[in-house]
Amino acid sequence: MQHYSMNLKLKVWRQKNSNDNGHFENYDVNNISSEMSFLEMIDVLNERLISEGSDSIAFDHDCREGICGMCSMVINGQPHGPWKGTTTCQLHMRAFKDGDQITIEPFRANAFPVVKDLMVNRSAFDRIIQSGGYVSVNTGNAVDGNSLPIEKQHADDAFAAAACIGCGACVAACKNASAMLFVSAKVSHLAQLPQGEPERKQRVVSMIAQMDKEGFGSCTNTYACEAECPKEISVLNIARLNREYLNANLSGN
């Protein structure tokens, strides 16, 4: 793999706090190695800003291996940047070339207010889970794990839906800021397992109600969410969610 160095022009959203209006700032960053991760490139810029006496750019990040779901950012108009199936923290600078201009913004959605700079408040997702995204089983109530065989296909499909990392890119990608992909992934995960069966109808109704209450928009099937999802969660989950919701309502829940 050939490595190279590049100079870039960054346009970064700066916003002091949730009450501030916010604006773009321009920064030149030089001698960036193609081996760096995108966040390491911002680390370099932040180190410089601190040395110059300015405030560093705030952004959410933690595991830096694409699984915790904490990192966000819209990079050149795309949540988590240009690579398919990749979180911002796993995006590497070889995705860019010398002289590129890169625009970096926070996830934009009414339900995700900006906390500072590129950092947003995604606690609405936690409240959606609180409304029913679980199996009601207290610790100590369980029977032997193998007493409940689950068809491999169902187990695999449930796993594929459960791979959602709750980052919110689906919301940021959607022109309506809909949270349907996130909600459908959880509904789909639990609806395909026998453990989720007893609360199946109540769950989907409650989670949809909470989603609406949080101010997320409606789904108009553009599939932008699936295209930008770093875990490539399928929109088929949304179809399943719609069926589950219809079914629950038809049976009077």
Place this chain on the structure above:
Amino acid sequence: MLDAKIPAGKLDEKWTKYKGTVKLVNPANKRKLEIIVVGTGLAGSSAAASLGEMGYKVKAFCFQDSPRRAHSIAAQGGINAAKNYQNDGDSVYRLFYDTIKGGDYRAREGNVHRLAEVSTSIIDQCVAQGVPFAREYGGLLSNRSFGGTQVQRTFYAAGQTGQQLLIGAYQALERQVALGTVEMHARHEMVELVIIDGKARGIIARNLVTGELERHFAHAVLLCTGGYGNVFYLSTNAMGSNVTAAWKAHKKGAYFANPCFTQIHPTCIPVSGDHQSKLTLMSESLRNDGRIWVPAKQGDNRPANEIPEEERDYYLERRYPAFGNLVPRDVASRAAKERCDAGFGVGSSKQAVYLDYAAAIQRYGKAEVSKKNLGNVSAEVITNLGKDVVKEKYGNLFAMYEKITGENPYEVPMRIYPAVHYTMGGLWVDYELKTTIDGLYALGEANFSEHGANRLGASALMQGLADGYFVIPYTLGNYLADDIRTTSIPTDHPAFVEAEQKAADRINKLMSIQGKQTVESFHKRLGKIIWDKCGMARNAEGLKQAIEEVRALKAEFWSDVRIPGEINAMNQELDKAGRVADFIELGELMCIDALERNESCGGHFREEYQTPEGEALRDDEGHMYVSAWEHQENNWNLHKEPLNYEVVKPSQRSYK
């Protein structure tokens, strides 16, 4: 004298007997008792959820924006349990024995046996929550093997086991939040412990969004704050993982045990340059099928695929024929370091070895051909079928490798090198998980107890969930049963005022330095000192130098660090500064501990103490103890908890 309070009686009856006789708290009293849980990884989420279900009033804290982000989520490979579903000779005793041996005989028998006993309930609980574990075609749970064992007892969900287990615990936690038994405080960091009349009675937490300091009372405080691997700067830990909560407790009287027992994981993606901010693990499960090798000739610069079979040195298979590529982590890491130090390393830095899947792809490909009855097919078809199988088992790991390095591991062998991954040391706790401060408990990686000097793969998830789901719900009641008459202490109590003042003073001091060097630059320098001198191999001379260097770094930090921004606002540099200041102090203690332990055991390898073959040489006569360090104004006092082996007979670990 430290009393671990191990129940009397036969090893396999201790926990049952304890549970049968432990004090209980009646439901009406539980509602009046408040518990603080700091950290929401596997240990914290499972503890907070379980205690909430039992009826206690719980407050949970995490520094991330949601409890679901805690770093347990990044665990890849799996979770052990002595289910013996594979009928391959596993049992509670064997899991206990493997863990004790894997830990190089520096863990407590009583604790480890309990861990092995509850391991089976963990799997059941997680399945009941809807955790989508991997399954066989018959619908039953699938297992795989992990390092340091010869049975298949590891349950997994592709390469995302930690994620699925944590989401299960997180959902249980959020259910309790909805029911009102748990109050969740995200983006909060514990910055002080509050002690009243010798008992932990609350914490001072900093709201990371507003910068405000908050006072929170509780009858008991549980620290589930993970390990301190980030003392090395570069590690597989998350960027925010820190020792601060545990360190504050330590400075207020909680002993810190075996700080030098750190785990260097053998299979991580190598460092690519100075810009590196963290390291990424490639799951140990890859050693199931991958073969590790280096060129047999020093300085062989040919691409891996051009080096013929007979000019490769599969050094783990050569040195340890019985376990081969599945030796425990400490052994595998040292063996990689040995080859690289001797000049056999690969890649541009020469600090890497190959993890090769070519043989596995062929093996799986041929198995598919016979399974599908395809008869005579071309080599290409076999290779493609093999790749498909490997992709199903390890696809997400291979994709991650490619994203980071730009190389396709289906075509060329992965380059790997050891990296800091886990810390066996932590706050000293007794059998009930209680620290040396009454009412203060430590769970999961934050405590020291179960893994001795080296942790086996797939045991961290097991321990975190054991502590949270099945141990603390019993042992905490034993303490709180005597506390039912204590009503909530108002937070204007002088102890709260004083603790908050102390936290505020420290923050003010940090912000007032206004020096020239960034927090990050200090952290990097600390990491380099500790990695070079208290890393995979240590010696007395290096450790003495390191202690001096860390002390000098501390003085420099407190006179020249530069933190931008304000106190009463979100300030990530200030958050980091507090953590790095604590890491510096811990770094000194790690070196002191490593210097005091004149033996090699598990992850602690003192170059002076090795067998003629280069294996760790324990000194059971002189060092069969837990080192528990008591903090004093400018120094530490060592307390030794002797380890008594009643069932297992410690011997030289052999994986040959």
